[in-house]
Amino acid sequence: MSDTLFSKIVRREIPADIIYEDNLALAFRDINPQAPVHILVIPKDPIPTLADTESHNHALLGHLLLTVKRVAEQEGLENGYRVVINTGQDGGQTVYHLHLHILGGRQMQWPPG
């Protein structure tokens, strides 16, 4: 597996505001928040994009979604939130280590830009 910026956060080689961790996943605050609450949930083992996942990743993908739910509850987002997975160039992805954005704390708009 290639090394990534987020793998360095997993290994504590660069600082981050980590708010949740288990054996498979890590959650930390986005360095450039787009909402009052903006958290990234990542798998500890890097997969570049959602498009690179395969059927054997199904349990991990379910775990990441359940981690989103858990972290959102932990953050008190009882009014709701948005989950975003930017995928590839057209998806606006900039860090090629799969991550789920949790955005909350304000009313989201639709459609996104």
Ligand code: AMP
């Ligand atoms: P994406 O554009 O979907 O690939 O999202 C990458 C996200 O990572 C952006 O929202 C960045 O603000 C965020 N980001 C980049 N570097 C860091 C970092 N060192 N710590 C926390 N978030 C970061």
